Amino acid sequence: MSTISPTTQAIPDSALDKPRTGTWDGGNEPLNASYGKLMMWFFLLSDAFTFAAFLTTYGLIRHKYLAYTGSAEAFKFSTAYWPIPEKVFNSFPGLHGVDLPLAFVALMTMILIFSSVTMVLAVEAGQRFDKQDVQKWLLWTILFGTIFVSCQAWEWSHFITGTDEGTLMNDGTVFHGANLAVNQYGPVLFADLFFFITGFHGTHVFSGICLLIYCFIATTNGTFEKRGHYEMVEKIGLYWHFVDLVWVFVFTFFYLV
Amino acid sequence: MANHTTQLPAHPGEIPKPNTAWIWKTFWVITAITALEFLIAFTMPSSTFRNSIFIILTIFKAFFIVAEFMHLKHETKGLIWTIMIPMGLLIWLLVALITEGNAIHSAIF
Incomplete structure (x- = not known):
């Protein structure tokens, strides 16, 4: 009766895998950042390339057209020159026919900047392992993000519907609003760039809201608490701030300059 | 500061006080720059000079968002x-x- 129990066999120390510590062996963190955060930074860099391509295209096309040089009061929509933003974006929900240049976009900008603040407060709460605060600030961020996307939806529908007066087109008809082929505000490419740039940004905000909702559910379930860190909130926070950052540039180049 | 994942609560069950003064300070700086941009948009006639002011102020805002909110300054x-x-x-x-x-x-x- 001889049974050999494998567990009692002595395994030589040299046969065991030890944690790897070499520089090129997975033993260190490049740039002193965790894998996830580093990859988020690189993703954001590539995303910045996309947005830079959009804004560069905007700059090139805008400089291809004549700039409007007259006074803002005398401005009329025409395909002869690039429209001035204070005459295109001058309406506010519920105040029909009132000329309020850039007021609505100012509100949208402040909402998005404020959502960035609540996001950074959520990240800060995560570093203190304060689950309730993380939940609270994530909910505020989701709320402000949703308000921003809703405002953008209103802005788009107003841009597509157009003004009461419309613009007299070359073929003698009056055209209201905009689509990808015709618009009442100016050159065709003006509306195209508006749809592509603000649309691409809005899609980013929407994805951000989905990620934040996931974060909120995971926080509530205690997933991050069990994991021992709230790094996911930090990574999604980086993404959210990037979306805010892009808006800062879109705002300057589309609405101010 | 570059890596927060290794931080663990010093005393489990005890939540440290929030440290948010720097967040609100950054928020007010960004808000002030945005307000200044609107002031310039309505008081100054359009020119290359005005556009350069807008671009410089935008870069300032971008700096505060990236350096403080995204924490790049501390990487x-x-x-x-x-x-x-x-x-x-x-x-x-x-x-x-x-x-x-x-x-x-x-x-x-």
């Missing part, structure tokens, strides 16, 4: 340069293509 030098050098090249591309747009404009009109 290693290597990571900062990894992000900043490609961004610098993009600004070059932007300037080059706007010049190109001007050239197309003068060829057409």
